[in-house]
Amino acid sequence: MNVHDFTVDMPGGGKQDMSEFKGKVLLLVNTASKCGFTPQYKGLEQLNEKYADKGLVVMAFPCNQFGAQEPGDEEEIKNFCSLTYDVTFPLAKKIDVNGDNADPLWKHLKDQQAGLLGSRAIKWNFTKFLVDRDGKVVGRYGPQVAPGSLEKDIEKLLA
Structure with a gap:
């Protein structure tokens, strides 16, 4: 199984x-509109603008599991992403990333790349997964990673 199977x-x-x-x-990110990390939408859009023509796809997965920081509907x-951060990359339907109702793709991402100290669970909004051209998960980055x-990791995969 790889990301392309979902x-x-x-x-x-x-x-x-x-x-x-x-x-x-692919750069897959669980997001929220009312989080301290929400301004990362700007950086995600900058990556999208810089690398989309070279083969990068940024995709956001809104999630309300952390502090109820994504209460809105689709x-x-x-509208928030478009009006506040000029987001042009795809936004998936709001999902769960942890628990019994976790989205199957996110279960796969967590199984392929453990977090800090081997943890599989997503700890907070704006956890990022980098996926190579063959659908293999090659990186996991915590919310604090801007x-x-x-860019360097993305450029290596795009080369």
């Missing part, structure tokens, strides 16, 4: 077959 629910009832991203580098989340600091 399908993601999108706002409005649509589906995103992750196999459509074969040959692309339309509110989309998107811009991932």
Whole structure:
């Protein structure tokens, strides 16, 4: 199994077959609109703008599991991201990343790349996973890691 074997629910009832991203580098991030890390949307959009033409796909997965910091519905989340941070990368449907109802893709991401001290659970909003062109999870970065600091890792995968 790799990331390309999954399908993601999108706002409005649509589906995103992750196999459509074969040959692309993915940066998958669980996000929230009312979090201290929310300004990272700006850095994520900067990465998207800089590297999309070279094969990077940034995708956000809104999640309300940490401090109820993503209370909005699909339309509110989309409007917030667009109006506040000019986000143009895809936003998936709001999901759980931990627990019994965790999204299958996020279960896979956590199984492939453990966090600090081997922890599998997502600890907070804006945990980031980097996926290579073949769908293999190659990096996990905590919320405190600014998107811009991932450029070297992204560039290696895009080379």
